[in-house]
Amino acid sequence: MPETLPPSAYPRYRSTLFSIALMLVSTALTAAPVVRPPSGTDVDETRMVSQRTAPPQPCIAVPLGRVTVLLDPQELAVRAAARPAQWTTESERMALIEGQRAAALLAAATATVPPNGSTATAHGCSHTVTTLDAQAQYTLLAALEAGSATVLVAGDKRPAAAVAIRYLGTRCGPLCGRGLLMVSVPGQSAPFLVQDWWVS
Known part of the structure; x- marks a missing residue:
């Protein structure tokens, strides 16, 4: 007969599997960092970036006007848990940030x-972020x-397949x-998110 694990080993076994899963997710999150155009230069570049076509479960909803962005809290938790207590290299510094x-x-x-009285939004998310600070x-x-x-997007039956991300830099002197x-x-006249990139 095949050997079975004793009941006392189940918690340790589940813990090991969870640790392996966290490691795999963490590796996936850091495997392909996004390379932006050079900062501090004149640039006007727009990239089309494909997004997830199904809401993550569980999820966090971030309403931004007519657009709602859904995030995976498990991915965020992995990033938060992976931050080093101290850093000695640039990659460790970025992981901390x-x-x-x-x-x-x-x-x-x-x-x-x-x-x-339900515990989720219309998007199936049990948590919402209504105020975004810079971080x-x-x-x-x-x-x-x-x-x-x-x-x-409000009124659309399906999630947007992609978003347009515009990198706009203007230099007017040293x-x-x-x-x-x-x-x-794509197809909307105004951006739903604007973020400072660099200032000189």
Whole structure:
């Protein structure tokens, strides 16, 4: 007969599997970093970035006017847990910053209790972020750049297949210039997210 695990081994076995899963997800999240155009230069580049076509479960809803962005809290938790206590390399420094930003967004998510008494929004998310600080907004932008978000437009039956991310930088002198990142849904006239990129 095949050997079976004793009941006392189940918690340890599940813990090991969970650790392996976290490691695999963490590797996937950091395997292909997004390379932006050079900052501090004149640039006007727009990229079409495919997004998830099905909402993650569970999910966090971030309403931005007529657009709602859904994020995977498990991915955010992995980023937050992966931040090092100290850093000695540039990659460790960035992991610390990204982990702090992910933790900030998770902390900003509040439980959603719609009037009908259910525990989820119409999108199936049990938590919502209604106020984005700078840290949380960077995390939202990073998810859109990586294509790991689900983007819903009011009135549309299906999530947007992609978003347009515009990198706009203008220099007006050695110590004069500004860069912006603008995210929009193709076909819409205005971006639903605008983020400072660089300032000189």
